[in-house]
Amino acid sequence: MPDTPLPAPPAGLLDGASLFLDFDGTLVELAERPDAVAVDDGLRALMRRLAQRLDGRVAIVSGRPAGQVQALFGDDGMTVVGSHGMEFRWHDGRVRVADRPEGLAQALAAMHALADRTPGMLVEDKPLGAALHFRMAPGAEADAQALATELAARHNLHLQPGKMMVEVRAAGGDKGAAIRTLMSEPELASTRPLFMGDDHTDEPGFEAAAALGGAGILIGAPRPTNAIYRLNDVQATLAWLEAACGSAA
Incomplete structure (x- = not known):
């Protein structure tokens, strides 16, 4: 993990890409309580524009339960991976969830x-x-x-x-494994994965994205990371995504 200043992601990085997004600290500000987070109409509209821009190749990859993320966004038909890669809820209705640990x-x-x-x-x-x-x-x-x-x-x-x-x-999953699973879908297999996240739990996702020919984008203060680009905060992330929606090649 090189400890050198990272550039902002360039314009046009979404071209030919599949986009995977952490939720807390990336798309919404961190809150004192997990249940205090809300998704506003502007973020819902942005996610719809991103899905249109990328022909549906957008997913949220979160530590939250997948059903909880879907409920926050409403019935927008997006793919959500929850519980650090242990729950998959695809946009077409498929569901894959690991067993709840006995302990x-x-x-x-x-x-x-x-x-x-x-x-x-x-x-x-x-x-x-x-x-x-x-x-x-x-x-x-x-x-x-x-x-x-x-x-x-x-x-x-x-x-x-x-x-x-x-x-x-539950043991056995992380965000890197989640991205590899998502990228095995036929409509994503020939694209480059981009993963945006803020936490140390996102590092396996950055590593997987790079290994598959894509890139990680760190959200937040500089630190050693597997990402190769960085944005300062949630507001910078949303602004970059808004601009990327209008920068089709």
Whole structure:
């Protein structure tokens, strides 16, 4: 991961590409609570224009549950990959979801016990994982990390750090594997993958995009990354996507 300044993505990068987008911190600002995020009409319209620009070769690849992302966008018929590559909901109605791990019930109970004695800490129950959010309890980060590490080892779960949160989830998938699966679809196979994301959980996606002849675009402050382009923040991302919609070759 080179630690050198990255350029902004050039105009026309979408030509001949398939576009994969992280959600939180990329298309919408991070919120104190996962349920505080909303999708406005402008973002819905932008996603429709991107789908038209790329003949449907657009997907959201998120750590959130796929059904939750679809509900936020409404019935727009887009492909969504959720739970860090463990849930696929294609635009044509196909669904592929991994089995819920047996140890999640016990992990959730332990997380709730910690949250009950930690003001501001939140527990998120996902279809394939359980997360502790400490954005409103930053002093409890060490406790959250220690508990999640213990639970992952005890219940054979994958430990997934994130921005002001830590998650234990079903093992076996990541955003890189998700992009490889999406790119195996016949209508995408001859295109270049572009993946835009802000978090360390997006690094496997950047790596996969590059390996398949495409590129990763980091959203946020500079840091060592597998991405080769960078945009400053959510607003810069939305502005670049809007401009890209009108820059057909």
